[in-house]
Structures are given as structure tokens and as C-alpha cells.
Amino acid sequence: QDQWEEIKPEELTLGQELGSGQFGVVVEGKWREKKVAVKMMKEGFISEEDFKDEAKVTMKLFHCKLVQLYGVCTQRSPICLVFEFMHNGCLSDYLKTRRGRLSPNVMLGMCLDVCEGMAYLESSNFIHRDLAARNCLVSKNNEVKVSDFGMTRFVFDDQYTSSQCSKFPVKWSPPEVLRYSKFSSKSDVWSFGVVMWEVYNEGRFPYENRTNAEVMDSLNAGQRLLMPRLAPKSVHLLMEECWEEKPEDRPTFAVLLHELASLPVELL
Ligand code: ADP
Numbered sequence: 001q002d003q004w005e006e007i008k009p010e011e012l013t014l015g016q017e018l019g020s021g022q023f024g025v026v027v028e029g030k031w032r033e034k035k036v037a038v039k040m041m042k043e044g045f046i047s048e049e050d051f052k053d054e055a056k057v058t059m060k061l062f063h064c065k066l067v068q069l070y071g072v073c074t075q076r077s078p079i080c081l082v083f084e085f086m087h088n089g090c091l092s093d094y095l096k097t098r099r100g101r102l103s104p105n106v107m108l109g110m111c112l113d114v115c116e117g118m119a120y121l122e123s124s125n126f127i128h129r130d131l132a133a134r135n136c137l138v139s140k141n142n143e144v145k146v147s148d149f150g151m152t153r154f155v156f157d158d159q160y161t162s163s164q165c166s167k168f169p170v171k172w173s174p175p176e177v178l179r180y181s182k183f184s185s186k187s188d189v190w191s192f193g194v195v196m197w198e199v200y201n202e203g204r205f206p207y208e209n210r211t212n213a214e215v216m217d218s219l220n221a222g223q224r225l226l227m228p229r230l231a232p233k234s235v236h237l238l239m240e241e242c243w244e245e246k247p248e249d250r251p252t253f254a255v256l257l258h259e260l261a262s263l264p265v266e267l268l
Contacts, residue, residue: 005059005071007031007082012073014038019089022167023151024078028085035085036070041078048079055081058150061124065117067137067147086145088138091195095133095203102202104230110144111196111235112260117146118192119253122185126150129183131191132172133198170212171205175219176247186247189256193242196235200228234263 015028024042028035041051055072062068068084088094091110095102114136121128128135128149135148174190176182194206206225207215224243227236238259244250251259 006075007071007073007080009073009076012036012038012080012082021148029082031070031082034070037083037085038073039081039083041081043078051079054150057126061121061126061149063117063120065113065143065145066120066149067145083147084145086137086147087140088142090134091136091138091144092133092198092203094138095199099202104232106142107199107230108235108260108263110199112257113144114146114192114195115253115257115260118188119257121146121149122188122253125185127183127185128188128191130169130172131188131195132169133195133203136195168212171207171215174243174247175245178216178219182247184247185253186250189242189247189250189253192253192256193239194225196231196239196242197225197228200231200235202230232263235260 011031013030015030018026018028018037020026021039024040027038027040029038030036041048052072052074055069058069059071067086070082070084073080073082114131118128118131126149128146130148130151131146135146136144137147138144169191170178172191172194174187177187177190197206198204207218210218222245224240227233227239231239238251238256241249241251242256
């Protein structure tokens with residue numbers, strides 16, 4: 001099947017606003033008895049034709065650690081994307097509101113969830129390009145899932161897509177992306193290291209007081225984010241592997257998953 005699920009406007013009920021992101025507003029909704037999140041794409045902001053083609057690819061990705069896209073409603077303007085509803089919102093806010101209350105084991109579980117979703121994307125040869133805690137969502141039973149995969153490619157606004165610009169996620173990006181826009185699963189691995197850092201820093205913003213330009217200079221000088229106080233040494237070592245200068249020196253998600261899953265419990 002190479003068609004996405006076309007969602008009929010009459011089957012979709014829209015409710016209150018949940019938040020707004022770079023692509024437009026997200027509202028709560030109901031579709032076929034299921035609670036859903038509906039992303040209403042800002043008009044003129046994405047390339048609709050490319051986007052429709054890509055939605056077909058995205059619709060084929062199924063994994064319990066990925067926020068599921070149920071379908072697309074193209075008969076309405078703006079185009080709406082209909083997603084699995086995630087009761088506990090985005091991971092960065094979830095971490096912030098629970099500061100001091102998350103155990104190291106729960107934090108490790110969050111990293112494992114994200115790593116599992118990413119290992120699946122890696123095995124599907126799909127590059128996320130914008131992995132960060134703000135792009136992970138938390139379900140009703142506190143499971144973390146990866147969201148917004150591959151979306152940045154459809155943005156026209158080069159404030160997002162050029163690494164020189166203000167809205168580019170510089171603090172989550174490896175040197176080869178900042179220098180040559182060379183995205184790969186290994187650039188996602190770098191970003192995953194920053195996500196682990198965010199988890200163990202309870203949702204703090206990486207390089208809090210530094211500008212993007214200062215961050216680039218410090219990366220070039222070989223500096224990296226510091227070990228989070230709450231992270232076990234073994235987890236910090238994995239973060240550092242994710243931040244190896246050369247992409248080929250970084251582990252794959254498959255290896256990271258294995259390593260995270262086999263950390264000795266007594267170290268935590
Ligand atoms: P951004 O573009 O900044 O990544 P999004 O557009 O993905 O943000 O989402 C904006 C907000 O809408 C999120 O912070 C979250 O609170 C809410 N949201 C997005 N997707 C979902 C979902 N599937 N379930 C519940 N809430 C969601």
C-alpha cells in the first residue's frame with residue numbers, strides 16, 4: 001500500500017489547543033473513537049507536494065516507541081496530520097515539572113525508550129534530523145516516544161534549515177552537520193547523546209548561557225557538555241561516545257541500545 005490513510009474531515013472532531021510548534025498549532029481531537037493530536041500545518045511554510053509524498057513514507061514506520069501518524073487530512077486547508085495522543089506532553093516539560101522526583105532508573109528507562117525508537121529508524125534507514133527532548137512525547141503510562149521525525153526537510157524558512165541561522169538546533173548538532181549539513185544516523189546519534197544529557201539534567205537547556213557561535217567554537221576546541229550530576233559514570237561514557245568528532249567513531253543505535261540495556265543495575 002503506497003497511499004497514506006486519508007482522513008475524512010467529517011470523521012475528525014477538533015477540540016482545544018494543546019500547544020503550538022514550528023509547523024503550526026496542535027489541537028486535541030477525536031477520530032474513530034480514539035483521542036488524537038491534530039497538527040494543523042501552517043500554510044506556505046512547508047512544501048505541500050513534497051510533504052504528501054513523504055507522509056506516505058512516514059506512514060509505513062510503525063514502532064511502539066515512535067509517535068504514530070494515523071493519517072493525513074488533505075481535503076481541509078490547512079493540511080492536518082493526525083497523530084497518536086500523548087497524554088503527558090513533551091519530554092522536556094515533563095522532566096522540568098518532575099525535578100527532584102525522578103529516580104536514576106526512571107531516567108535510564110527514558111533513554112532506553114528513545115534509543116529503541118531511534119534504533120528502529122536507523123534500521124529503516126530513516127534520519128530524524130531534529131532529535132531533542134522537545135521532540136519526544138510522553139504517553140499516559142509514562143513511556144517516551146520519538147516524534148517529529150524527518151519533518152524539518154519540508155520547511156521553506158531557512159532560519160530552520162541553515163545551520164548559520166537562529167532557529168537551527170545548533171546545540172543538538174554534530175560538527176559535520178554544522179560544517180557541511182551532512183545528516184546521517186550518526187548525526188542522530190550525536191543528538192541522542194544530548195537527549196541523554198537533557199534527561200539526566202532534568203530538562204535543563206544544554207549550554208544554558210552560551211550563544212550558538214560560542215558553542216560551535218567550544219566544539220571545535222574539542223570541548224563537550226559536562227557530566228550531569230545525576231548520571232552514572234557508565235551513562236556519561238556512552239554520551240561521550242555519541243559526541244566523538246568523527247561520525248564513524250560513534251556507536252550505532254543498535255549498539256547503544258545493547259549497552260544501555262546491559263548496564264549493571266548496581267551501578268545505577
Ligand atoms: P514543535 O514543533 O516545537 O516540536 P509540536 O508542533 O510537535 O512542537 O507540538 C507542540 C506542542 O503540542 C507540544 O509541545 C505538545 O505539548 C503538543 N503535542 C504535540 N504532539 C502531540 C501529541 N501527539 N499528543 C499530545 N500533545 C502533543
